[in-house]
């Protein structure tokens with residue numbers, strides 16, 4: 505073994521010859537250890553496949569290190585602060601409530617570390633090899649990995665290569681400023697000092713979540729959106745409600761506003777806009793939330809005949825690309841760029857490769873989408889607009905949480921809206937805003953997966969008092985009529 509070195513593959517059971525490129529074979533090689541890739545690897549291993557993962561950074565990817573988990577940890581701190589400040593409504597008086605931003609960040613880091621450790625342990629227990637480094641396709645079977653400490657390894661996938669390289673924040677190209685005060689979400693999550701004020705560009709899911717977070721921490725927020733509503737792809741009544749609540753909380757929301765320049769002057773950010781009334785917006789930091797793009801640069805896709813759609817890898821119903829043994833899952837294929845969509849795809853692709861996916865099981869579970877803002881928002885299925893566009897004859901109900909005991913106890917507001925097919929009574933969509941919306945949506949997920957009708961949803965017995973009763977009331981409203989409506 506004198507002339508060999510151990511590879512940094514975390515399984516630790518591969519050796520390669522010094523200065524010689526050694527080719528190691530695996531059945532299925534997954535490029536990217538984010539939630540799509542790591543879930544695929546675990547499921548593949550459970551199904552008896554010889555799987556390996558290549559990861560250039562850390563297992564867990566965006567979701568664990570730069571997305572779902574860190575944002576939710578910060579939001580939890582913000583929620584706690586808000587609850588304490590709201591204490592006097594409930595007869596609890598607290599003086600001098602303060603924020604320790606460094607501790608908020610430390611708590612977030614501790615949560616991420618805990619979950620990352622757990623994930624590493626699963627990989628060790630399952631003996632799934634992880635190769636550290638940046639992978640590049642050499643052809644449709646072979647990849648080369650540039651390793652962190654120099655050197656290269658080549659891997660051959662005997663059965664399939666799975667691209668799970670995820671996405672990265674989309675850049676704003678109108679300005680050449682290299683100011684450290686213009687942030688991506690990756691950078692915002694690492695801020696060590698609490699911003700004095702923040703300008704957020706983009707009123708989509710991520711922009712709304714960050715606006716809510718900073719506002720709950722008492723930081724003045726200006727939210728700029730070029731369209732005429734926040735959450736432009738969502739339900740129209742929710743768009744109005746979140747706008748109303750944000751404005752009531754003191755968030756300055758500029759709709760129909762495009763930014764034309766960003767400059768840093770005297771440790772302040774000046775955003776120039778095309779809004780007649782707010783041509784200049786000044787803040788401590790500017791956070792850019794204008795969407796994400798597929799991580800496909802320098803991946804070697806140019807060597808292969810891979811079809812793309814709007815910059816994302818195009819796949820068929822079993823996540824196969826235009827190269828038969830090359831598959832793609834997660835954010836890199838676009839569509840609903842959500843962690844649970846990515847993990848679902850990871851499981852499905854491995855079941856297909858292991859030959860246990862029933863080709864006749866074409867049922868695609870509907871994908872819920874949640875926003876963990878204050879108030880929470882959750883939706884599934886079609887909006888009214890989409891249902892109409894698709895030619896459905898629909899019936900729609902809306903139940904206000906003003907008439908829900910548990911929501912009133914919590915001093916919260918919002919509503920549940922259901923959309924059903926007027927002819928078959930099948931549930932077509934649900935849109936919730938208010939307390940625990942992100943938990944309650946799972947009831948509708950199960951219902952829609954089981955092809956429930958709105959009548960069936962209305963016959964379920966919901967415990968009292970819970971916010972879930974609003975689901976039953978909204979379903980009743982589509983049938984015999986809500987009791988408290």
Ligand SMILES: Cc1cc2nc3c(=O)[nH]c(=O)nc-3n(C[C@H](O)[C@H](O)[C@H](O)COP(=O)(O)OP(=O)(O)OC[C@H]3O[C@@H](n4cnc5c(N)ncnc54)[C@H](O)[C@@H]3O)c2cc1C
Nearest residue numbers: 536538539540560565566567571639670834835841842843
């Ligand atoms: C701020 C924010 C908050 C979010 N909150 C939520 C939420 O609450 N709920 C939700 O469902 N979704 C949320 N998302 C979206 C969610 O994080 C993504 O949908 C999910 O992480 C996508 O997983 P993925 O595995 O496809 O990609 P990623 O998690 O991006 O993983 C890709 C991995 O591939 C690696 N990689 C890339 N190229 C190479 C290469 N050439 N060689 C080797 N490795 C490579 C990367 O290092 C990365 O680890 C959020 C996203 C952001 C940015």
